Amino acid sequence: MIQDSFTLTFPHEKFYASRNNFAPESLLVSALVYSLAVSISSNFIPLILVLILPVMIVCVKKFQVSSLLKLNIINLVMIITLALTWPVFLDGVKMGMLITLRLNMIYIVCEYMIFPLGITGIYEALYALRVPEKLRVLIILTLRGIFIMRERLETALISVKLRAPNLKGIMKLKVFASILASVLLQSSSHSERMMQAVILRGGFTGFSQSEREGLKLGDMLLIVSFMLYAAVVMKCNYI
């Protein structure tokens, strides 16, 4: 019942921020403001307005449109479902197309503005946006935990597969559950000991970070221009 797991390779390059002219927080906020504007656009004029940015990214920055393929294949299922379940078939198709358009626009802008920041960039952005330290530390520890648990789970699953290759049905689920529970306990006790050591040496769970400069003029202009853009789009929605 449970297939070979964890064969998925981790995109390590996504952990580190690529160099950018703008501060991560300004890129994050601007992209989210844009995404909100797209999400509430349902009329023709606002949709044309929000299309400008992704079209510019695709044309000027030579965006790889092929990366949208997988996204749209999954979306095709959604369009068919909506078409079949909507009271009027054509309205369902229209709704499906609208969602697909919005999804693609948001994806292109996020792929250009947010995803290149990597986890480190997002962490910096959250720090600048005054997100509580506990939550930021949780992100870092979770990322670390993923690697620890993945390695242990992978080893345990391989050994089970070698010892009992013909496990099926409920027995397979039982074995998986007990492996997961034991890996969780092992990792938990090990990590908690490590954390106690850190606390005993005088450190809280957080990591000190030097005070960053405030937003530059360019960052402020970026955020303000995106907010104005979103405001215009929202206004056009009611025309």
Next chain:
Amino acid sequence: MHISEGILSGSVLIAGWAGTTAGIAYGLRKTESEKIVRTALISSAFFLASLVNVRIGPSSTHLTLLAPMGLILGYSVFPAVFVALLLQALLFHFGGLLVLGANTFIMGISALSVYILFGKVIRESDKKFLTFTISFIAGALAVMLGAFLVGLFLGLTDGNFLTAAKIIIVAHVPLALIEGIVTGFLISWLKKSSPEVLS
């Protein structure tokens, strides 16, 4: 169980973020510094569960581990779900960043409800079969509650989504059964070997 970007209306997105912010704030207050490592590990397990494919007939789905998360973490479940979904959105582009609020709320509330309903009973039960049965119900209920909330969010966006929402709920029944079995065995194992882990 992820809702994609571009589906929910602005007001539903904002409502999702409001609920999630409240849940995270309360969850962080309830999370002691010493317990943050355990919270992170459960969050990692939730992340990894999405990589485990479970075959159901011709199709396949992935585990969510919502009920074990709720039963182990209690009120700290909201920050854990948020972090795992954030990492999924950044690394694998599952869901999205704007819809992260709604997705966190859906899964966080499902896990928390299970904790409130069954947490005490499971902690106090001393019979193996009873623990398994209640955990099974908790696991299945968490998935069905999540599916119901996905349907509710879609329905609040547009009433015409309701038929699709019903299909989503029905499609989650096989996963709920599998999740129930995994939760039953997992919680029984933890209760036997390390009962103090359960919140």
